Amino acid sequence: MAQPLQKLQNLQELVSKGWVWQGQQAPLHKQASDFIDSGWPELNEALGGGWLRGSVNELQIERPFSGELALLLPVLRQQRQPVVWLNPPAELYAPGLQHQQLTGTQLLIRESDTLRAVWALEQCLQAGGQVGLIIAWLPDLSAPLVRRLQQCAERHQQLVFIMAGAMAGTMARAQPQIEARAYVNRLQVWRDGDFQIRILKRRYGWPLPPFPCAIDQYLPTRRRSQAKVLA
Amino acid sequence: MTSKITPPATNGWLYLHASQLLIDYQSALQSAEQQQQPQALAQNAGPGKRYLVQANQAALDAGVSVGMAEVTATTLVPALQLRDYQSWREQQILQQLAQVIYQDVAQIALYPPQGLLFEVRSLLRLYGGYEGLQQRLQQRLQDWPVRLALASGYSPLSARLLAEAGQAGLCSDPQRVSAALQQLPITASKLPAAQIKRLQEVGLDSVGALLSRPAAELGARFGKAVTLYLAELRGDYLPPQHYFRPPARFYQRLDLLSEVSNWPQLLFPLKRLLQQLEVFLQIRQLSLRGLTLQAYHRDRPPTKVRVNFAHAVWQQQDLLNLCQLQLENYKLTHPALELSVQAGALEPRTATAGTLIHGDPDSDDHATTAARPLGELVSRLQARLGAAAVQVPMPVTDWRPERAHQCQPWREQQASAGTASLPRPLWLLPEPQATESKHWQLQWGPERISSGWWDDQAVQRDYFIALDEHQRQGWIYQSEYGWFLHGWFT
Numbered sequence: 001m002a003q004p005l006q007k008l009q010n011l012q013e014l015v016s017k018g019w020v021w022q023g024q025q026a027p028l029h030k031q032a033s034d035f036i037d038s039g040w041p042e043l044n045e046a047l048g049g050g051w052l053r054g055s056v057n058e059l060q061i062e063r064p065f066s067g068e069l070a071l072l073l074p075v076l077r078q079q080r081q082p083v084v085w086l087n088p089p090a091e092l093y094a095p096g097l098q099h100q101q102l103t104g105t106q107l108l109i110r111e112s113d114t115l116r117a118v119w120a121l122e123q124c125l126q127a128g129g130q131v132g133l134i135i136a137w138l139p140d141l142s143a144p145l146v147r148r149l150q151q152c153a154e155r156h157q158q159l160v161f162i163m164a165g166a167m168a169g170t171m172a173r174a175q176p177q178i179e180a181r182a183y184v185n186r187l188q189v190w191r192d193g194d195f196q197i198r199i200l201k202r203r204y205g206w207p208l209p210p211f212p213c214a215i216d217q218y219l220p221t222r223r224r225s226q227a228k229v230l231a
Numbered sequence: 232m233t234s235k236i237t238p239p240a241t242n243g244w245l246y247l248h249a250s251q252l253l254i255d256y257q258s259a260l261q262s263a264e265q266q267q268q269p270q271a272l273a274q275n276a277g278p279g280k281r282y283l284v285q286a287n288q289a290a291l292d293a294g295v296s297v298g299m300a301e302v303t304a305t306t307l308v309p310a311l312q313l314r315d316y317q318s319w320r321e322q323q324i325l326q327q328l329a330q331v332i333y334q335d336v337a338q339i340a341l342y343p344p345q346g347l348l349f350e351v352r353s354l355l356r357l358y359g360g361y362e363g364l365q366q367r368l369q370q371r372l373q374d375w376p377v378r379l380a381l382a383s384g385y386s387p388l389s390a391r392l393l394a395e396a397g398q399a400g401l402c403s404d405p406q407r408v409s410a411a412l413q414q415l416p417i418t419a420s421k422l423p424a425a426q427i428k429r430l431q432e433v434g435l436d437s438v439g440a441l442l443s444r445p446a447a448e449l450g451a452r453f454g455k456a457v458t459l460y461l462a463e464l465r466g467d468y469l470p471p472q473h474y475f476r477p478p479a480r481f482y483q484r485l486d487l488l489s490e491v492s493n494w495p496q497l498l499f500p501l502k503r504l505l506q507q508l509e510v511f512l513q514i515r516q517l518s519l520r521g522l523t524l525q526a527y528h529r530d531r532p533p534t535k536v537r538v539n540f541a542h543a544v545w546q547q548q549d550l551l552n553l554c555q556l557q558l559e560n561y562k563l564t565h566p567a568l569e570l571s572v573q574a575g576a577l578e579p580r581t582a583t584a585g586t587l588i589h590g591d592p593d594s595d596d597h598a599t600t601a602a603r604p605l606g607e608l609v610s611r612l613q614a615r616l617g618a619a620a621v622q623v624p625m626p627v628t629d630w631r632p633e634r635a636h637q638c639q640p641w642r643e644q645q646a647s648a649g650t651a652s653l654p655r656p657l658w659l660l661p662e663p664q665a666t667e668s669k670h671w672q673l674q675w676g677p678e679r680i681s682s683g684w685w686d687d688q689a690v691q692r693d694y695f696i697a698l699d700e701h702q703r704q705g706w707i708y709q710s711e712y713g714w715f716l717h718g719w720f721t
Binding site: 063064065066067068069070082088089090091092093094095096097098099100105106107108109110111116119120123124127128130131191193215219220221222 | 604605607608609611612615616619620621622623624625626627632635636637638641653654655656657658659660661674675696698701702703704705718719720721
């Protein structure tokens, strides 16, 4: 009898340390207005209604440029306020932005030092809602920094995406071993025929197995493959 | 003999004389403790002869007087701190003083190094006579702890003579001016020394004595200069005045009075300078986007720090914060003796009144009201990370892909160019990467781009959208040099 009690205490200890998360089936106290439509019905459903306002989300990308921007295009198009891009992996191409109907202000920040980059992010978050969305390429954020950012984003109700590389060995499509971080959602994305999303962590539920997402509708049409299908 | 003195009906002139301007100004910048130290300014009067020209109150209390030889003064008060009197510095301060008073008085003439002449006839009605004017000036000068004498007169010269003689007093009655003037000794008349001597020789030893003689007789005996002088004194002849025009840019240089070896110690004097800058900007309703700080060293070229702001700034607090962020990146390599702040390229403040009711992100004017705080954010980021760290991609009209786009520093009110909707990738690689066509599955194309013959950077390329081995959509081109990857769509 003593042993299960001991285990329960251990579990509570783990919960209090943040190493074990409690999954809830449905967001109880959140309303539809607390979520930003991600533009993808299946993803909205998985995330409890969309991207949560005041959240830091992680996108683990197997290979850069494999569709992560197309995934965010619906949110980007909703933005009426400037979008901050921190340390993007290449130059944001103005004619391409126009082609994708992203006509708002895009603010590019480059800072190689992680601490200073996080400082810049915090400044953007605290700018009194003058920034609409923040997308940051920070491959290697420590747990305290993530928690700091998450707290700041929640206080100022801002949406942040952290683009990270896949952790070593985790992209083997097997169940990944990942270190705990205070992100609200953690997604892995890659391309395997279709664009695939695996939810490693979400606020309202258990991790989900990979599912496809039809991001190709925002990309130049794949003429040949269509032709093949028609043939 | 009884040539009547018929002065004009009112006193239209005011003269301000600050005989201790430089030292008063310097001690106003000091701490209370330093102000208790006896201090004086000395000037050379020939080889081996130095005498005091200005002294602070502590020095005067200790028994030092202006005009005393330096040797006498230091013997009398061994603790006396002596500095060189610098006339150009005093003139700068006089300019500053004129700028402050310019808010109330439009016609100011500088009488360097210590005097200011105001034409006030037109102002008396505005301020309700001399009392109102005096109150106004007192209010304006309350931040200027400078010993000064103000005197009114019916001519520029009469006001000046009274002020310099210490016969301060403002009144509208010319008779009283005339009475005060008559009491002045001839030595205070500002006439050349030789003239004064000649006048004294005939027993004319006060200005009153001079004024009571017929001008024509005096002229016949002592020359035309005296006639002119009397006409000027009476106000019959008004010499043209060069009225002060406030400068269009701000420059202030501050003597630190001791060596300072790091930036944090400079913050206090910097605060003072920025306070003056705010006043300067406030008077003119201007704002600025950058300023230059200079720290001057002994025997070394000054250290220059340029601070730029992405948005228009005018408040001292903002200026100071942004300067502070910037200065964190700098190290002062040598001790500084003086600090200056310089600001040009001032621009009028644009009224970007925020909406009174917040929380309506869909309103059409939201973009404009958002511009100012965003500018503040960008200024903060640029101050810490460097100006080049914050940029905005802007389209440029050119057919060559790498020239159709440019990353520019952020500015308010970005002009957005037209919207050509050709299929273009979101990402552009900084340099095209050489690749091989066998890795790519062509999906769309070719789009031939052949342009730029006019500037020797011609390109002739066939662009394709293609899939790589990992099914990523790339933008590749073939040119005479082979295949290159230029961008990514995803």
